[in-house]
Amino acid sequence: MTDTTTNPGERRRTAAGIRSLTLGETKLTFVPDGQATLNARMLLPEPSEEFWAEHADYLDEGGHLMASVGSLLVEHDGRALLIDAGAGPITMGPPLNTYGVITGGALLENLATLGHTPADIEAIAFTHLHADHFGWAWHPAPGSDRPVFAGIPYLVAESEWSQRHFPEAQGMADMINAMAPWVRTVAEGEEIFPGVTVRYMPGHSAGHAAYVITAGGKKAVAFGDAFHSPLQIVHPRWENTFDHDHAKSTRLREDLLFELAEPDTIGFGVHFPEPFGRVEITDMAAWHPVDA
Structure with missing residues (x-):
């Protein structure tokens, strides 16, 4: 696994670089696009000041959680799929993002570092329609009025696409309209790439x-x-302030923890400083980054 940051405290408050692991004949790689500095107390309003003092190694000097922004590259038998498409070459702060600042723009450069161009990607699958996840799917390529990935399928859960009025109402209507010509909706359980299936997990978005x-x-x-x-x-x-439905999100997180704790199971958290990891449940659950 590629990982150039070794100090655990630094890693917790640093956006991830390129990191890879292999499952059989499938290679998974986190492709960075940028980072987000999120107001920790606005994102997670329940923890006490004592908690944040005890976990200061997760925060920068301004009290922000540092989150990764990027995509997951899935490679199998000469084929390539992206899951999510970063924020794109923009900086998003208030009012669209009232909880901090998100910057993007490095995805294509990092794809090139990995030996890929946009033409190598056969489809992009999206977890949801928030601006830091589909930026490169709508933003015009330099010198063009079309996105750099235009022409390939943009795979969006049918349940998300049919409820796109929610992100549109949050100021993302123009972005969603720009990506719409290439959207193909996908169903629960559908295999979209060798070994990759869709799992509906509503809560964070509809x-x-x-x-x-x-x-x-x-x-x-x-x-x-x-x-x-x-x-x-x-x-x-x-509760996570970003979540569309707090009750559904809480149930989902609790159920997902037990799945991630199963043998031979790895989680990928696109915003985590250490995006690949395993969950261990003893008295409490804990995230253990996969380092090799």
Whole structure:
């Protein structure tokens, strides 16, 4: 697994770089696009000041949680799929993002580092329609009026696409309209790529989806924004201000923890500082990054 940051405290408050692991004949790689600095107390309003003092290694000097922004590259037998498409070459702060600042723009460069161009990607599958997950799907490519990935299928859960009025009402209507010509909706349980199936996980957004990758006798769950931070692994019942439906999100997190704790199961958290990991449940659940 590629990982150039070794100090655990630094890793918890640093956006992830390129990191890879292999399941059988399938390779999974986190492709960074940028980072988000999120107001920790606004994102997770329930923890006490004492909690944040005890977990200061997750925060920068301004009290922000540092989150990764990017995509998951799935490679199998010469084929390539992206799950999510980063924020794109923009910076988003208030008023669209009232909880901090999200920056993107590095995805294509990092794809090139991995030996890929946009032409190598056969489809992009989206966990949900929030701007930090579909940026490169709508933003015009330099010198063009079309996105750099235009022409390939944009796979969106039917339940999310049919309820796109929710993100549109949050200021993303123009972005969603720009990607609409290439959208193809996908159903629960549909296999969209060898070993990759759709799993509906509503809660964070009205039709939020995850993608389950099985290969080599192992399973990886790309759970999108079911969790934003490893701290939610320990405290799954804490409300996340970003969530569309708090009750559904809480139930989902609790159920998902038990699945991620199963043998030969790996989680992928796109916003985690250490995006690949396993869950261990003793007295409490804990996220253990996969380092090799």
